[in-house]
Structure formats: C-alpha cells, structure tokens
Amino acid sequence: MSEAEGDSFEAPVRAERTDADADALHVDIRGFEGPLDLLLALARSQKVDLTRISVSDLAEQYLAFIEEARRIRLELAADYLVMAAWLAYLKSRLLVPKPENDDEPTGEELAAELAFRLKRLEAMRKAAEDLTARPQLGRAVMARGAPEPIGVKRQTRWQATIYDLLSAYASQRQREMVTVVRMRRRVVWSLTDARQALERMVGRIVDWTPIDQLLLRYLSDPSERTTVLASTFSASLELVREGRLELRQTGAFAPIYVRTKSGDDGQE
Amino acid sequence: MSEDEPRLFGGNVTNLSSKEWRDHLRMVEAILFASSEPLSEATLAERLPRAADVSGLLRDLRQAYAGRGVNLVEVAGGWAFRTAEDLAFLLTREAVEPRKLSRAALETLAIIAYHQPVTRAEIEEIRGVSTSKGTIDVLLETGWIRLRGRRRTPGRPVTYGTTPTFLDQFNLQAIDDLPGLDELKGAGLLEGTPPPGFRVPVPSDGDELSDDEDPLGEDDDE
Amino acid sequence: MSEDEPRLFGGNVTNLSSKEWRDHLRMVEAILFASSEPLSEATLAERLPRAADVSGLLRDLRQAYAGRGVNLVEVAGGWAFRTAEDLAFLLTREAVEPRKLSRAALETLAIIAYHQPVTRAEIEEIRGVSTSKGTIDVLLETGWIRLRGRRRTPGRPVTYGTTPTFLDQFNLQAIDDLPGLDELKGAGLLEGTPPPGFRVPVPSDGDELSDDEDPLGEDDDE
Numbered sequence: 001m002s003e004a005e006g007d008s009f010e011a012p013v014r015a016e017r018t019d020a021d022a023d024a025l026h027v028d029i030r031g032f033e034g035p036l037d038l039l040l041a042l043a044r045s046q047k048v049d050l051t052r053i054s055v056s057d058l059a060e061q062y063l064a065f066i067e068e069a070r071r072i073r074l075e076l077a078a079d080y081l082v083m084a085a086w087l088a089y090l091k092s093r094l095l096v097p098k099p100e101n102d103d104e105p106t107g108e109e110l111a112a113e114l115a116f117r118l119k120r121l122e123a124m125r126k127a128a129e130d131l132t133a134r135p136q137l138g139r140a141v142m143a144r145g146a147p148e149p150i151g152v153k154r155q156t157r158w159q160a161t162i163y164d165l166l167s168a169y170a171s172q173r174q175r176e177m178v179t180v181v182r183m184r185r186r187v188v189w190s191l192t193d194a195r196q197a198l199e200r201m202v203g204r205i206v207d208w209t210p211i212d213q214l215l216l217r218y219l220s221d222p223s224e225r226t227t228v229l230a231s232t233f234s235a236s237l238e239l240v241r242e243g244r245l246e247l248r249q250t251g252a253f254a255p256i257y258v259r260t261k262s263g264d265d266g267q268e
Numbered sequence: 269m270s271e272d273e274p275r276l277f278g279g280n281v282t283n284l285s286s287k288e289w290r291d292h293l294r295m296v297e298a299i300l301f302a303s304s305e306p307l308s309e310a311t312l313a314e315r316l317p318r319a320a321d322v323s324g325l326l327r328d329l330r331q332a333y334a335g336r337g338v339n340l341v342e343v344a345g346g347w348a349f350r351t352a353e354d355l356a357f358l359l360t361r362e363a364v365e366p367r368k369l370s371r372a373a374l375e376t377l378a379i380i381a382y383h384q385p386v387t388r389a390e391i392e393e394i395r396g397v398s399t400s401k402g403t404i405d406v407l408l409e410t411g412w413i414r415l416r417g418r419r420r421t422p423g424r425p426v427t428y429g430t431t432p433t434f435l436d437q438f439n440l441q442a443i444d445d446l447p448g449l450d451e452l453k454g455a456g457l458l459e460g461t462p463p464p465g466f467r468v469p470v471p472s473d474g475d476e477l478s479d480d481e482d483p484l485g486e487d488d489d490e
Numbered sequence: 491m492s493e494d495e496p497r498l499f500g501g502n503v504t505n506l507s508s509k510e511w512r513d514h515l516r517m518v519e520a521i522l523f524a525s526s527e528p529l530s531e532a533t534l535a536e537r538l539p540r541a542a543d544v545s546g547l548l549r550d551l552r553q554a555y556a557g558r559g560v561n562l563v564e565v566a567g568g569w570a571f572r573t574a575e576d577l578a579f580l581l582t583r584e585a586v587e588p589r590k591l592s593r594a595a596l597e598t599l600a601i602i603a604y605h606q607p608v609t610r611a612e613i614e615e616i617r618g619v620s621t622s623k624g625t626i627d628v629l630l631e632t633g634w635i636r637l638r639g640r641r642r643t644p645g646r647p648v649t650y651g652t653t654p655t656f657l658d659q660f661n662l663q664a665i666d667d668l669p670g671l672d673e674l675k676g677a678g679l680l681e682g683t684p685p686p687g688f689r690v691p692v693p694s695d696g697d698e699l700s701d702d703e704d705p706l707g708e709d710d711d712e
Contacts, residue, residue: 119455124375131438144302
C-alpha cells in the first residue's frame with residue numbers, strides 16, 4: 001500500500017462526511033492511509049470523544065463506505081476488505097451473547113481493542129503535531145552560526161600487551177622448532193637403518209632380486225626414495241664386503257640385483 | 269581587573285569576587301560558545317581544570333545569560349548556547365529550510381520517539397498501514413532516529429529509537445521531556461495491544477539495550 | 491525586568507535603563523551569534539529596527555564582552571564573536587587513538603627485545619621473512635625501541651634495542667624479566683621438544699655497547 005510518500009506535511013484532502021450530506025457518503029479513499037486511518041476519520045465524524053464512540057455505529061459506517069466503494073467499482077486494497085470482514089465479525093460478536101466455553105474474545109473486548117487502537121493512532125498524530133510545534137533548532141532557535149571547530153591533535157597510542165609480545169615471539173620461535181622437527185621427520189635413512197633392514201632380509205633372498213623391489217615397503221613415500229636407495233646401496237656394499245650378499249648390475253643405471261651369497265652359512 | 273571595567277557577569281552571581289571562578293566561567297563560556305552542539309557536563313569537565321565545579325559554573329552562566337539575546341539552555345543531555353526564542357523573527361535569514369517530511373514520516377517519527385525501542389511491525393500495528401521503506405530511510409537520513417538493536421523475538425526484527433540529534437532538533441532535554449508523555453502514559457496509550465498492561469513501555473533512548481533487545485550484528489546497515 | 495534578576499550587561503554600559511536599548515542589544519547579540527560570517531554595520535542595520543543605533547550598540551556589546559570567554563571583535567568584513575585569544579588552548583583536543591600493532595611489528599618487537607642488540611638483517615634471519623622499513627618505523631614511533639649503535643661488520647648496520655618505555659609498557663622491572671625458554675614452555679606458549687641449539691636468549695638492554703657495536707654517528711637518524 002502506498003503511503004502517498006512525498007506528500008508535504010499538509011494533510012491530503014480527505015473524504016469528510018459533513019452534516020449537509022450526512023447520508024451521501026463521499027467515497028474517496030485516496031487520501032487515507034489505510035483502513036485504520038479511514039476508521040479514525042469516520043469516528044471523528046461522529047463528533048464525540050473517541051472514548052465514547054459507538055464502535056457498532058462505526059463498523060456500520062465503515063461497511064457502508066466499503067459497500068459504496070464497491071458499488072461504484074472503486075478498487076480497494078486488500079487491507080480495507082480485511083478490515084471490513086473483521087468489522088462484520090465484530091458486529092456479529094456484539095449482537096450474539098457470548099457462548100459458554102468460548103475462548104474467543106467477546107464483542108465488547110474486540111470493540112474495546114478497536115477503540116484503543118483508534119485512540120492510540122489519534123494520540124500519535126497529536127504527538128507528531130506537538131513535536132513539530134516545538135521551537136525547533138534552525139527555525140525557532142539558532143545555534144552558533146560560526147562554530148569554532150575544536151582542533152584535534154591526533155595522537156596514536158600504540159597498544160600491545162605482554163601476552164601479545166610473548167605469543168608473537170613464541171609462535172615465531174615455534175615455527176623454528178617445527179621446521180627443525182620436520183627435518184628430523186623427513187626420513188634420512190642412515191646406513192645403520194639400511195643395514196638393519198637388509199640384515200632382516202639376508203638369508204631369504206635366494207634368487208637375484210632387484211634391490212628396489214626388496215625395499216618396496218620402505219619406498220612408499222617418493223620423497224624418501226633417494227635416501228633409502230642410497231643408504232641401502234651403501235649398506236649392501238658393506239654386506240657384500242662381509243661376504244653375506246652378492247650384487248649384480250648388467251650396465252650403468254641398470255637395475256641392481258641382490259641375493260644372499262650362495263654357500264654362505266650365514267656365519268661371519 | 270579595575271573597577272572601571274565592565275563586570276563580567278550579572279549581580280547575583282555567586283563568587284563573583286573569586287578570580288578562579290571568573291576564569292572558570294570564561295572557560296565554560298568559551299567552550300560552549302565555540303560548539304554548535306550541546307556538550308555534556310562530563311565533556312566540559314574533561315576540558316576544564318580539575319577543580320572546576322561544572323554544575324555551579326553552568327548555573328551561574330545560565331543566569332548570566334538569562335534574558336539575553338543568546339541563552340544557555342539545557343538540551344539533549346547537555347548544554348548549549350541558543351538564540352532566544354522570541355527573536356526567531358529576526359533570524360529568518362539564518363533559518364534553515366525545514367525538512368519536508370511526509371505526514372507518514374512525521375507520524376512514524378512520533379511513534380518511534382514515544383514507543384522506542386520499537387520495531388517496524390509495531391509501528392505498522394499502530395499506524396494500521398504498512399510502512400514503506402522510504403519512510404524509515406528518510407528518518408534515518410535526518411539523523412533523528414537510529415537502529416538500536418534487535419528484538420529478541422522470532423525473526424529478530426530491528427528496533428528503532430531516537431538520537432541526541434533528535435533531542436537537539438526538538439529542543440528536548442531528555443527523552444522523557446517529550447510533550448504529553450505523562451498523559452499518554454497515564455491513558456495507557458503507550459502500551460501494546462492486546463492485552464493492555466502486557467508491557468509498560470516508557471520511551472528509552474539510552475544506549476543500553478532493553479531486556480528483549482539484542483545488539484545489532486556487524487553487518488546491520490538496514 | 492526586576493532588580494533581582496541578573497543585570498544584562500556590565501556596569502558602564504550606557505543606557506542600561508532603557509528597555510529599548512536592551513532589546514536592541516539582545517537583537518544584535520542574537521544576530522551576530524547566529525550568523526555564519528562576520529556582519530558589517532550596514533548589514534546589521536538592515537536587520538534591526540530603523541531606530542537602532544548600530545555603532546553605539548556594537549560599542550556597548552563589545553564592552554560587555556570584553557574580558558569574557560568570548561569577545562566581540564571587528565574582523566575583515568564586519569563584526570563577529572570569537573573565542574578570547576588566551577583561551578584558544580581550550581579548543582584543541584588531544585585525541586588519543588588506540589592502535590594495535592600488526593603481527594609483523596609485534597614479532598619484530600619481540601625479536602628486538604630478546605635478541606638485542608640486533609640488526610635488521612638478523613631480525614629477518616630469525617623471522618625468516620624480510621622486515622619492511624615501515625615496521626621498524628612504527629616501532630620507533632612507539633618509543634619502545636631505539637637505535638643502539640652500529641654493528642662492527644661490513645655495511646655497519648644499525649643495531650636495535652628496547653627502551654625504558656618498553657619496560658613500562660609491558661610492566662617489566664628489567665629486560666631480563668622476559669620469560670626464558672622454560673617459562674615460555676611452562677606458559678604453554680612454546681610446545682614440543684626444542685631442537686639442539688635452540689635457545690631463548692637472556693636479553694640485556696644496557697646502554698653500554700657490546701664488543702661488536704660502535705656508537706652511532708652524529709648523523710644517524712635512520
């Protein structure tokens with residue numbers, strides 16, 4: 001629903017029921033801001049204190065207004081129709097005595113609520129008027145026309161706590177520690193490691209076997225491949241020297257084969 | 269200061285003889301005169317020597333300026349020099365073009381002022397009509413209203429309230445200075461419907477959120 | 491105005507008894523107060539009742555404000571209220587802006603604290619990343635670090651150390667109050683097993699230069 005935004009403060013021309021044409025409703029809802037506004041205008045036309053309006057009469061007037069609007073095929077926003085339905089319901093509740101065990105509010109309660117809402121809306125309208133009637137700054141009273149600005153000397157206060165300092169230091173030294181630890185974890189196969197691995201196998205390698213196949217279980221990580229191979233090869237040379245292994249390579253860069261030295265009883 | 273020089277302030281000002289008091293009065297006068305916005309006593313105290321009795325000084329200064337073309341007034345929780353109301357006719361040249369607010373916007377402003385903290389749904393309930401987004405925007409643009417927080421109800425709707433600029437604009441000392449506030453309260457018209465008495469709202473524009481308000485999130489710029 | 495009310499203006503203002511004169515004074519006062527620029531006598535005359543003696547009113551008003559926190563002064567283009575010159579200091583405010591150090595600055599500061607005297611290259615070596623000149627500048631601005639001297643190595647790089655202000659800021663009695671390795675571990679700030687050779691130095695911020703430091707030259711203001 002549009003609010004006729006951009007209207008000036010002057011209230012738009014609105015439908016009024018004057019005494020002269022009391023029965024001839026002038027139907028024009030363009031000036032109204034919703035059904036409550038229309039109801040308030042109708043209530044005012046009862047020319048009595050809002051606390052003493054007859055809600056029943058008001059509902060009647062509203063319904064007549066809507067009926068008239070429909071008759072002349074005026075388009076009505078849904079809000080107006082919802083209010084009409086509600087008022088019709090209210091009227092029926094007012095007529096029928098409250099049945100027992102009925103949780104619904106009574107007609108009187110509904111009427112009281114409507115009256116309350118109308119009073120409240122009227123009160124807020126009056127409040128808006130009272131507000132705008134106050135001696136406003138820039139109209140009724142003036143502030144200093146040439147305020148002398150306060151010069152601001154900006155000063156930065158740097159903030160840091162001892163915790164900030166220590167955690168900054170610690171976390172960066174921690175990085176150093178982590179780096180070192182990672183290097184330790186990056187497996188550098190020592191000769192001892194390689195020899196132990198080979199020794200576990202010596203005696204079981206009957207046929208010539210490519211050395212990298214032997215080490216398969218140690219070569220799962222490609223980054224370790226070089227170090228494992230290098231260390232193993234060195235260790236195997238040692239074992240060959242000790243007469244416990246035989247090595248064979250057919251050419252440069254060809255696979256290296258290894259087997260337990262035949263005829264060796266495994267004793268040193 | 270010799271006797272021939274004009275006396276600084278009017279006759280029944282206390283402590284006129286005290287040089288220190290006079291110095292402090294000059295300072296308060298200078299600070300307030302320089303600012304176009306109201307300054308709180310706390311702000312003044314910060315900028316005055318520690319020993320200064322700010323309340324007493326303000327009282328004296330107000331009295332000194334009473335009846336003058338410029339008055340010291342208490343407004344928006346602080347103090348400010350303002351031209352005397354009866355001289356408005358002289359100052360049309362300085363008057364700013366009044367902001368043209370629609371009836372809907374003014375009504376909405378009044379509802380926010382008297383019912384704050386209040387949500388858009390509550391405003392609509394009171395007005396019996398939906399509020400176009402433009403209305404709230406226009407009011408936010410005036411600097412008279414602000415987003416306060418979020419109501420702790422389903423949907424967590426934003427709550428609105430007024431600002432110190434609002435108080436300054438409408439010449440109000442504090443929000444409970446709103447015209448007719450007591451009558452409205454007495455008539456129960458600031459209470460929700462139904463049932464009346466469900467909450468007893470007293471408008472509050474303080475920064476502290478009420479029990480059923482949450483702070484706005486970082487991303488709220490509705 | 492009754493005799494009990496404060497007198498509007500000081501003692502030797504002429505025509506104090508004349509209500510009309512007082513009214514005119516109020517008008518001049520309000521117009522000048524509200525005006526955004528100085529007003530000439532002619533402009534004032536236009537805006538005042540025809541009978542007003544503008545020059546006389548201005549003289550009285552200036553006298554009334556003489557010695558006050560605000561004075562009526564004649565400036566280029568006319569008359570205006572201005573803060574008394576001796577109170578100009580009231581109109582400056584020191585805004586203290588709290589700012590947090592960046593992560594890089596904190597790390598650099600910590601390294602300087604622990605490893606002082608330390609050169610920028612050494613800081614970079616410890617941090618493993620290059621340290622911008624801006625970071626060092628910010629730290630120098632805090633007053634927490636200082637240039638100590640020059641390392642007796644090729645290029646003679648400046649060495650950095652901490653200042654007594656640093657100790658104040660971090661509430662340390664002495665620089666060697668900074669926790670060592672075990673304490674850092676105990677506080678849960680460092681975890682894991684330190685590698686061999688890992689150490690947290692015991693810092694020293696004495697003024698005496700170390701064996702490999704030279705004093706700064708006269709022209710060092712890096």
